[in-house]
Amino acid sequence: MRHRLDSKGQRKGKVIDYRVSELRVVELLDGLCEKMQDYTLKKIDSTKQEWVKVDDWDNLTTDKQEARAHSKDISTYCGRLLEETEDELAESIKKGSVKVGEVSKVLCQDLSKHCSQTSGYHNTGIDDDDIDSEL
Numbered sequence: 001m002r003h004r005l006d007s008k009g010q011r012k013g014k015v016i017d018y019r020v021s022e023l024r025v026v027e028l029l030d031g032l033c034e035k036m037q038d039y040t041l042k043k044i045d046s047t048k049q050e051w052v053k054v055d056d057w058d059n060l061t062t063d064k065q066e067a068r069a070h071s072k073d074i075s076t077y078c079g080r081l082l083e084e085t086e087d088e089l090a091e092s093i094k095k096g097s098v099k100v101g102e103v104s105k106v107l108c109q110d111l112s113k114h115c116s117q118t119s120g121y122h123n124t125g126i127d128d129d130d131i132d133s134e135l
Contacts, residue, residue, distance in 0.1 A: 025090045033078035040067040040074075085111040 004012045018024050042052040042062070051074065054060060060067055082089070088111050092098045098106050108115040 019096070020094045022090075022094075025093050028093060029082065029086065029089070033075050033082060036075040036078045037071050039071060041070040081107060081112055081114070 006012050038053050039051045040054055040060075040062075041049045043049050054067065054071070057064065057067075085107060089098070089106065092106060092111075
């Protein structure tokens with residue numbers, strides 16, 4: 001970013017590459033958890049559930065009130081998780097160490113330690129493309 005012009009009309013100031021800028025981090029993380037409201041839990045069988053993206057809430061075949069509650073739960077959880085890890089995540093993004101498709105891993109396993117390596121964090125049903133398409 002350059003803010004000033006010298007007497008010859010040349011821009012002066014420090015130039016910051018957008019890929020490592022604070023602005024990019026803010027834009028990437030802004031609204032991240034709101035996207036989680038597009039997901040809800042779906043029963044696979046009597047003992048298993050998975051997170052699935054809901055494209056049309058009006059055509060949902062399960063209990064809509066319960067589905068919305070699950071949606072709000074994951075969005076709220078995302079907010080808490082992001083709040084706990086925001087500084088570390090921002091630094092990882094600036095350093096370029098967060099790759100496309102790895103946001104779930106970075107948030108759930110690497111930064112927050114809420115998931116073990118064998119817990120299948122990548123089998124959440126949540127599409128990393130919805131989370132990190134801008135990375």
